[in-house]
Amino acid sequence: MTIYFYKVWQPYGCFSNFSPHGIHIQSTYWPTVEHYYQAQKFVGSIDAAIIPLIHAAATPEEAAALGRCSTRQLRRDWDLVKTEIMREAVLKKFITHSDIREVLLKTGDEILVENSPTDSFWGCGANRAGLNHLGKTLMSVREEIRNLLSLTGIYE
Numbered sequence: 001m002t003i004y005f006y007k008v009w010q011p012y013g014c015f016s017n018f019s020p021h022g023i024h025i026q027s028t029y030w031p032t033v034e035h036y037y038q039a040q041k042f043v044g045s046i047d048a049a050i051i052p053l054i055h056a057a058a059t060p061e062e063a064a065a066l067g068r069c070s071t072r073q074l075r076r077d078w079d080l081v082k083t084e085i086m087r088e089a090v091l092k093k094f095i096t097h098s099d100i101r102e103v104l105l106k107t108g109d110e111i112l113v114e115n116s117p118t119d120s121f122w123g124c125g126a127n128r129a130g131l132n133h134l135g136k137t138l139m140s141v142r143e144e145i146r147n148l149l150s151l152t153g154i155y156e
């Protein structure tokens with residue numbers, strides 16, 4: 001059975017990057033993965049001044065709106081690095097928060113799909129044929145955590 005998720009208040013909402021699960025990365029605390037991901041778009045760009053505003057955004061929706069502003073210049077390598085940046089943040093989220101780690105592990109080998117009607121890169125898009133990179137990232141993180149647990153048990 002494929003598991004579809006999207007909004008935080010829907011089933012499996014903890015898989016959304018908008019879920020309220022903070023992460024520490026390189027000594028900085030980010031309130032959600034979405035805050036971190038949107039801010040990384042501007043590292044090293046001439047519009048890097050937006051980063052503290054994204055960091056301070058009251059909600060992930062606000063962080064996303066700031067990061068999606070089309071008049072600002074993204075870092076040049078964004079398309080090359082964004083999937084690895086996302087993977088690092090999502091892995092950190094599920095290593096940090098044991099309750100949602102259990103939810104992820106309990107999905108077994110089910111296919112996970114971000115059911116975004118508007119995003120066919122991170123999600124499946126309106127026709128459900130999109131690339132689903134967030135779902136793929138979650139499945140890869142699930143596998144990595146499973147392997148880490150079986151080797152060391154360090155997250156117990």
Ligand SMILES: Nc1nc(O)c(N)c(N[C@@H]2O[C@H](COP(=O)(O)O)[C@@H](O)[C@H]2O)n1
Pocket residue numbers: 006007008016017018034037064067068114116119122134
């Ligand atoms: N608009 C919106 N609402 C949500 O609740 C979402 N989960 C998403 N998807 C996330 O948006 C991010 C991609 O943003 P960019 O298009 O690269 O600015 C990514 O975290 C998706 O999972 N969107």
